[in-house]
Structures are given as C-alpha cells and as structure tokens.
Amino acid sequence: MILRTALTVTLSGLAAQAMAQDVPAPIEPETLTVEEAIAPGPNLFAVDSSWSGASNIFIVGADDLAMKGNVSPGMQALMVLNDAGDTLFSASNYLERIVYGTRTSVVQEFDVQTASVTREIEIPAKIAMVEVQPGLMSLVDDEKYLLVQNATPATSVTVVDLAAGEVLAEIPTPGCWIMIPAVTGPKFTTICGDGTFASFTWGADGSFGDPARSEVIFDPDGDALFTNGARVGEMMVFASYEGNLFVVDDSGDVPVLTETIAMTDGIDGNFAPTGSELITYHAGTGTLFVLMHGDAYDGSHKDESTEIWAYDFEARELLYRSNSNGENSLLMAQGETPRLYGAGGDSIYVYDIDPGARFAARHVDTFEGIGSISMMATAE
Amino acid sequence: MILRTALTVTLSGLAAQAMAQDVPAPIEPETLTVEEAIAPGPNLFAVDSSWSGASNIFIVGADDLAMKGNVSPGMQALMVLNDAGDTLFSASNYLERIVYGTRTSVVQEFDVQTASVTREIEIPAKIAMVEVQPGLMSLVDDEKYLLVQNATPATSVTVVDLAAGEVLAEIPTPGCWIMIPAVTGPKFTTICGDGTFASFTWGADGSFGDPARSEVIFDPDGDALFTNGARVGEMMVFASYEGNLFVVDDSGDVPVLTETIAMTDGIDGNFAPTGSELITYHAGTGTLFVLMHGDAYDGSHKDESTEIWAYDFEARELLYRSNSNGENSLLMAQGETPRLYGAGGDSIYVYDIDPGARFAARHVDTFEGIGSISMMATAE
C-alpha cells in the first residue's frame, strides 16, 4: 500500500505528460462478420475421423499448410473430392444418442469455397464404419454417380445419382471390398476374397447384372493385396504384403492382371509395404511412391513406415529410398514438380521430390498436431 | 536361410523333447459374456464433458480409483447422484448433426450397478450448455423432483416429476443462476445478479408463484460470489472472489445472510479462492476445504489452485494450508475420516486428511490421464 501511494504520486506526473501528447483516436466500433470464402490457392483436405462425435475435415493450403477452415461431418466420415476441387463429399453416420440409438447415414455435399453444406442426401444406414480410405467412396462416370462402400458386414455399394440427389441402387458385392472407379462409364471394380477382381456396371435406371469376374489375380493367404491402389492410366497398381506390385487393367469387360513386379528383389532388410494409402503415383514423371518398412513380419503390414520408395514404373526400377516420418498415408500432388504429402501420428509431412536426384524425397514442412489424419485429398 | 536350417535341426531335437513331456490340455472354448454389475465398493463419479460428441461419466472405486466402467450421455452433460448412490441422472443435449441441427435435450437415468440407462425423459431443449457444476442439476424434496438449469440465455429451471417421469414445470428465474436445493420440501434457492437470493417453491400440480427474495446479500461488482457452495446443515456457505465466506440460511421463507467471514484476513500473499467446485465440507468434523491461489488479480478467479485451505467452520479458524495440484474442483467424501478428491488438468487427486494434524491434506493417490474432469460426485 505504501508502494502504491508512492507510485501514484510519481505516475500522476507521467499521466499528465501522456495526456499532453497526441492521443490516438479511439477504436471505432467494429462489426462482427462471417468470412465469405476460404483463403485462395490450392487446397489439401485432411480427415480427422471420430467414432464418438463429429469428424473434422481440415482444409489447409496445399502450398503452405496454412489452416483455412474445416467442415464437420458425422462419425466414421468418408471423403471424396471432385476433380475440379470445388466440391467435397462426405458420407458419415449419426446415431440418435451419438454412441447408441437408431443410425442415420447421410452424404453431405460441401462447397469448398464457402466450407458449407450445400445438400444432404440420406443413404441406406449401411456405410462401412471404418477408417476412411479412398476406395470407400468414389465419384465415377464424369462424376454423375457417387459410390459408397457398405458393410453390415455383408458388403454392397450404394450408388447415388448426384443429378437426382437420390440413391439409385444398392449393388451387392459379397466377399469383395473397395471400389475402383472406372476411368470412363458407370462402372467400378472391386477386390474379392477369392483372389479375383470383379467389375460391376449399372444403367441409368439403376439396373445391374452379374459382375464380370477376373481369373484369380492374387493369393489372399500367401500374398495379400493392400486395397488402396494407384491409378496409372488404364491400369491400377496395387502393392502386396510381400512387396510385389500387381498391375491390373480394369478398362475392359473383365479385369486382367497384366504384370506382377517384385519391387523388393535384391533389397536386404526384409522390406515390405506398410500403411493404408501406401501407394501414390506422379503421372507427369511416371513415378510411384510407396511407404515401406524393414524387418517385416506377419502382422507388420500396418506398422509405421520407415522409408518412402520412389519407383520408376516404366523402367521397373527402384529409384530412391528416402526416410519417412512414420506415415501410413501418402498423397501425391500432380503438379509439374512432384510434391508429396504424408500423414502419420498426429501430423502431416510435406516432401519436395527432386526428379534430378532420382526422385529423392526431402522433408520440407510439417503441420504438427493437426490430428490423426486417416486420409488426404487434393485437386490436381 | 542357412541360419534357419541350422536352427531347424537343433530345434527338432528340442521339440521332440518338449512333446515327450507333459503337455497341458488345450484351452476350452470360452464364452463371451457381458458383466452384470460393476465391481463392488463405494464409487466416485467423474464427468468428462464433450461439446462435439458423447460425454463420459467415469465410475471409479472411491477407495482405489480403479476404473469400474462409464456411462455416456450427450453433449454438455450435467450430473446428479441420488443420496443412496445407486441412481445417477444426467441431462444433456443432442443435435441432429452433432454440431448443428435441431436440438433434443434429455434426462437419462442410469442404474449405477448395471451402468445402464433405465429411462430417458425428454425435457425442454433449453439446458444451460455449460460445463457441468453441482448447482446446475439437483434432486430435491426427498428426490421427488429433479431440477435442471436452463439458459437461452434467459434463465429458468425445469422441474421434472420423477415419479411421473415427466416435466412438471418450467420456472423462470430471470437474472438468477444455480439451484440450491432446499433441505426439505419442494423448493430451491438461486443467486441473482442484483446481489439477492431468491427462493422458489412449487406445488405438486406444477403451480408456482413469485419467489421469496432476500435483501441484498452480496455485491456482484465489488465482491462476487462463486456459485457452487457447500451445504452446512441449514446453511449454505459460498466463497467470494475476495476471499470472504458468505453464510446464507435458506431454510426459512426468505433467504437470510447470517454472517460474512473474512477467511484471508492476516494472510500474506494476496490469496483468494479459485476454481468452480471450490468449496466442500466435512460434516463429521465441521471442516471446510477451499481451493485457493496466491497473487490474485482481477480475472484470476478460475486460475489453477495452489493451495487447499482447511477451515474450522465453528471456530472460524484457518487450520491448515496444504499444497494442491492445481485442481479447480474439490469433493469431500463424508466418511468418518475425511477423504478429499480434487480434479484438475487431466487427473484426479486423492488426499488423506489428518484431523490430528490440523486437517492437513496429504496427497496419496492420482488417476492420471482420466480426462478433463469438470465435476465429481460420490454417495456418503
């Protein structure tokens, strides 16, 4: 109190001085607004899925990882982005009492620029309640149709007619999993537990027949395929648990295995692929990137990655083995210069890829603590 | 491979030996069951509230903090336990799309032994969406009525007739906050922004009249009251921002301030109360425990506590200043020997209180990482 009194005396002088000087004008009353569009520039979308509440899809700058906003679908949110990158779809589940009660499943369509729900389409309450993967939700036939993977656990695919805004068909896909949207036409191909691939087509009226089934393509017991592959032109490339690449042509009536490539031959250390979205392709340079881990064993196929392999798909040549940050999800941006995004732990990692240095991946940026990102998407 | 072959030879011998010895019988097929009751013994209930998904109320052993189970109400879950400790009530909110859409508010009644919802009563979708506090949900009149605090932000109280299982009345309490359930009869008292207390009563038919309003009891500007008080017989004791205890008799027609006690007089360090459930009372020994912090300033009234003060309510005497672990919530178990629970950060702390050592609080146990616990409850 004595100190305070002494200060008061001193400060009276100071205050008087201050008042004698120029005093800025007071702040004018401000107006509360709502932003009308997200920050400009290319976007990277990252799903942080929840199983006991709202999920979040973060929108960050593809160049600088700056946070632009987020949209919030329901539980076990799946995601697909249209080619233009301006419309995002998510399929998710709502239980009446969040963790119990009647389930409602919906597709929400989001306008990216305004990060807003533009419409909601109710779909059968059968969506596969699983961590988000690209193969679980697709756009196909020039984005006329939206496909959603179901599992009850019997598997089927819900076909949504986007123009009509309603469900067109539910196609049973017993024993099969994941949808590979065809490059053209109303068709998807799926991977089946007997080692075959099956292609399904449908008509505008929702009619569909029996699938076109391939020969046995892989051995689910001996060398299982990871289900999230990379589109390489007319082909799809899938990695296997043992480190082989399976090249499947899904453009014809019946899916055909065109080649199997032993990616790890001659490499020491018992390396094998690992992760979920573990393979991605840069079309401009014809390079595949695959998440890998060493000392593989039965059951390690979803462990943290330790390396990112760059693989020349034309030359069938391993170009470079870069260190990874433990990611289990990769995504290539299709710019002229390859730029690679990885998600793992609670972070997103960005790598610059140097075509002049055998496509070495150099870690250049991190969004630490963004959440447990299960899948990313970006427009070309 | 060479190593493996060599090992095979060696191990063939070992294996033959092993087989020659006694081999245990194979494990019989097991049956999946569901536990029928939580582990026996007294319980401590701890709310981990969510604002974007299901909340959790953890049930842990009051003696050993062992996890017994949990129940999962909706968002902004409030909680009250009946006197017997066998029935738990929670009021919470469900939005149709979790973070948006039409709100439904419900009271869930949980049977503690089976950790199950026994009934659900829909109430007006006006529940105060606020972190859980004891004064926001109460049982009164021998547990005939359940009271829930509303805020739209206009305040009112929903009265639920538990026998009928339906809402009996919604009593407007403009400018007032929190319900202090009367010791007897259908009545609650609330704290108002003009410094008065107001008592509301109602009839079995849901009729109610004007409240009985006290004289001005406190100065909300100069020395505001924390709203979560301690029941001391016929009295309620509230702490103020400046460190005074306000003793209010809510047993008569009109609430009456009976005494104000300057708890911090003569104590150096500018100590003041802090927290939310910051005051608790051990009836057997007549001792109050209050969360305190030093170097108080305007706005520090919800900062981390640094001390727990033991205060003899009869003698009006500060007994002991124990170090705290930063808690903002306290709860006294009413056993013969006082046992104090504190919640703060993501942990629960347990203190043994020694009546022979001026009620010093000795930290004896921690449940680290249980979550952000906003409120605890336990039966006597």
Place this chain on the structure above:
Amino acid sequence: MTKLIDTILNRLDRAAETGSRAQARSHGRRSFLARLGGTIVGAVAVTPILPFDRRAHAAGEGGDICAYWRNCALDGYLCEETGGSMTSCPVGSEASSVSWVGTCHNPEDERDYLVSYNDCCGKAMNNTATFCFRSERERPGYRMGLYNDINWCMANTDAQGYYCTVSVVVGQAT
C-alpha cells in the same frame, strides 16, 4: 485522471504476474475443450500455428496471442486461427446471436473498451487453433452477459455447436 492512474497502476501490478498468469490461465472452465496434445492448451500454445499475418498483434506482448489486450475475458479457441479473423467467424460457420462482454484496457491508447466475445457456431472445434482463457471482470451466470463458461451458440436456431470465439470492439467503456 483517477481512472487513468488506476489503469497505469493496474498494469504495473500486473507486470509481475505475467508468467504465472499464462500458466494459470490453462485451467479455464471451457478449457476442457482444448485437448490438443492431451494437455490443456492455455494462453501459451504448445504448437502455435498462426497465419503469418496474424502474428502482428501478439508481437508486442511477447508472442502470447492470448495476452493481446482485447482478449482480456476470452475463453475459447481463436477463430483467427481457423480461417476467421479477430472479428469474423470462419467461412461456413454462423455467428452466435448472443455474446458475453468484456471490458478491456487497450494499452495503445490507454482507453477501456467493451469487447463482445461472440462464439462462432455449427462446426466441430479445430484443436489446432490456440485456446485462450482469460477472465477479467468475468462473473458467474447471475451476470449472464459477463459469463464466459457457457456456450454462446445456445441461442442459435440450427447451429448450436461451439466452434471458436471472436473479440469485437463494440464501443468505449464509460
């Protein structure tokens, strides 16, 4: 004049408290919402990810964005770190139709201002934003308009989910 002196005195009184305050602030009553890193993210963000153009107004106060003067009673995630600004809700969210109000002292012009803390609503919280918790002149729910523990999205029709908080100067305090 007295007011000005009081103000200066208050600021002097405060200087010594900055350290503990930053820590103490980490236990707000809405701060249980802040789960980044499992620990509560208080005034000092564990990993502050600020859009570069927003750092400016925190720079003068040691880089602690929550210490910025107009955040004196802010309890919530900063909208400016999730696509909004200090005074605008992020795109696609809805501003709360009601708010609590703080009275904050601006050291730049030595004036006290009324600051409306509106919540932005209808989306799930973005844990990557900084969570601030300060309570100058804050009061419990019996002074509802000064109360920062509650979800101010409560009065919105459709969007009642808490998202983030802005701080809008609505006038000078008298």
Place this chain on the structure above:
Amino acid sequence: MTKLIDTILNRLDRAAETGSRAQARSHGRRSFLARLGGTIVGAVAVTPILPFDRRAHAAGEGGDICAYWRNCALDGYLCEETGGSMTSCPVGSEASSVSWVGTCHNPEDERDYLVSYNDCCGKAMNNTATFCFRSERERPGYRMGLYNDINWCMANTDAQGYYCTVSVVVGQAT
C-alpha cells in the same frame, strides 16, 4: 511336428523385433481412436492403469499387455481395463453380434487358437484403457472376418458405438 518347429522358429524370428514392434504398433488404422495424451497409445500404454488382478497375463511378456499371445490381431481398447474382462464386455454395454477372428499361438501350450475379437458397443470409448494394435494374419475387408479396421458394432441393432474389444478363444486352429 513341422508346425511345431515352424512355430518355434517364428518365435525366434520375432524375438529381435519386439522393440520396434511395440513402437510400430502404435499406428493402427483404428488407433486414431486412441487419443490419450494426444499421442497415440499403442502397445505400450503411456500410463497403464490396469486393474491389479489383470496384470498377471501380461507379466510373462515384459508387462506389455498387448504382447499377450491372444491379442495377436487385436485392434482396439482393452475391455478388461474399463470394467470388463478378457472375455466379457463391461457392464451396461452390448457385445457385438459379429466379430473378426485371429489365429494366435499360445506359447504356454504351443498350440494355435482361433480368437474371436468382439467389440463391445453402445458407450463412448474410455481413453484410460490401453489401446492395442496387432495384426497377425490380418487381411483387408475382402476377407471381412479377418479385418480389424472396421467397427464390429456395425451389426448391432441399437448399440453401434464402438466401446472396447475382448478376445475370446473359440477353439483350436486346425
């Protein structure tokens, strides 16, 4: 005999991997559910809070409860740490009506067993329980009954919220 030898060899092969496996396991495809401490809680719990009577079956394997043999393809929170047991759902929850199955080798009797991993359903996850993630013989959804990424509460009528996971021996593997 060959099988037994293979089994022993497998165990030898594994010995060197234990360290990395424990760490590697921390990135399961349901492991994003495990948010305790903001970091993923993998095989090695950050703060394992095990009911004392449950420590027994982990003791033989260095205290890592996820390393217990019958957890060889378990991806989820252990029910035994939230009021259930290895083979029982916690009180008030509902067992999943469908499940995935692992084939696990029991080192105590050198036999392989089929283990049904049922999820328990209808309550919010308890982050204080240990989250295990192992995937021996695990396959993607085209072998649905071996798939551990999905919520096996999916087929329940009312309780489809994922709560925790048990491991029930249903027979010897042939």
